Amino acid sequence: MSNSKAATKFDTHEDLRRHIAGAKRIVVKLGSSSVTKESGGVDRVAMDHYSEALEKRMADDTDLILVSSGAVATGMDPLDLNVRPRDLATKQAAAAVGQVELARHWSDSFRRYNRCVAQVLLTAGDAGVRDRARNIQRTLDRLRQLKTVPIVNENDTVATSEFRFGDNDRLAAIVAHLISADALILLSDVDGLYDRNPSDPEAKFIPEVRSGHDLADVSAGDGGRLGTGGMASKVSAARLAARGGVPVLLTSAAKMDDALSTASCGTVFHTRPEKRLSAWKFWALYSADAEGILRIDAGASDVVTKGGASLLPVGITALEGEFHRGDIVEIIGPRGESIGRGEVQYESSELGSMIGKNTADLPEHLRRPVIHADYLSNYATRL
Structure with a gap:
């Protein structure tokens, strides 16, 4: 788009x-x-x-x-x-x-x-x-x-x-x-x-x-x-x-x-x-169907709202729904607030075993971000 x-x-x-x-x-x-x-x-x-x-x-x-x-x-x-x-x-x-x-x-x-x-x-x-x-x-x-x-x-x-x-x-x-x-x-x-x-x-x-x-x-x-x-x-x-x-x-x-x-x-x-x-981030935030939910801690929430950095497994506390790589997911902060959306790089079944873990502790093929910064957008920047 x-x-x-x-x-x-x-x-x-x-x-x-x-x-x-x-x-x-x-x-x-x-x-x-x-x-x-x-x-x-x-x-x-x-x-x-x-x-x-x-x-x-x-x-x-x-x-x-x-x-x-x-x-x-x-x-x-x-x-x-x-x-x-x-x-x-x-x-x-x-x-x-x-x-x-x-x-x-x-x-x-x-x-x-x-x-x-x-x-x-x-x-x-x-x-x-x-x-x-x-x-x-x-x-x-x-x-x-x-x-x-x-x-x-x-x-x-x-x-x-x-x-x-x-x-x-x-x-x-x-x-x-x-x-x-x-x-x-x-x-x-x-x-x-x-x-x-x-x-x-x-x-x-x-x-x-x-x-x-x-x-x-x-x-x-x-x-x-x-x-x-x-x-x-x-x-x-x-x-x-x-x-x-x-x-x-x-x-x-x-x-x-x-x-x-x-x-x-x-x-x-x-x-x-x-x-x-960008057109993609606008679509992801306001038009796209969210196929699942990622719940994150306060540290990860700061990363998402400030922008410019990727979301890693260590900051995720829970996930909901069944989704596939490339799907859009809703990101929920520690107080239950919706703070953004992004394109997830893992299947929900695969991501479930990675929650809360440091990237260095994961196998080589699971060390990419859960959501790359380029495909992560937040609601924090309001006009």
Whole structure:
């Protein structure tokens, strides 16, 4: 998996906004509340406005992928459901109906501009396996070459809790990284990031986020009635994308015109080139399926979190699961916290006999690291 574009450091948020305004490959995410009515069903008037704004940006020589939520909410009206379903079977039934309706309305809306759309439904399992992730890349690239608008959504019809991205904000961040996007635009019903609920008269607007220090006093809320992700999920997704080298603009769908033309609204999230993850490490940390768990002691935890060194058997206290050489494993610290992931170099059956031993005490053929530093990544370096 490759991601050859180099992240740029911007001196001011105005510089970053100019970059986003001129970006030639972007991912735009719309939330459920932006495409559906409060009473249920698709808000076609709003969708027509969005497609007009998106078409204008594409006509300006921009490749664009749209991540559209709303399948479950859209399916509620045809099924006469007044309240968002809570049980998995009914959610997936609503998604099955809603995905058809949502795709049909997007298709009709873009057809006004002789623009074809494509529905791309993904599960976390699709991005979690390298060959399948590469296939997603190839498919999305080809759709863009054919001047088609890929409409991406999580495949709620078949996804279970183990194979979910969690919300479409995170999905959008992962898609943006997969296609080496120049920018990610997250649109919802809030015009940007505030340090508390924006309905509070004391709330302060935050125009830019450079690091976690800018979020120290921020209290983000949960999703609305029809959605699954709130401001907390959007901030998490924005930081995730930025860590992978993709700058982010977070604002409201009502300001889509400004977001797509000048990026002069909302909150921008800066990338930090010096802390950017490689494509492989991003995939291993945030997309890959973990096939097992390695539990490590405090000394090994320091090695993993500081980076630059390999994980050796002496620092491992226990392992869980059955895995093979080349699989991705989760690394758990001494307090039960997830601290990283890596590509293991031993079978679980082989590694079991090596736990806690010094490398010098092992046979010659077992003296390679459990996880080499080049294939070891940690969650410690936060934006």
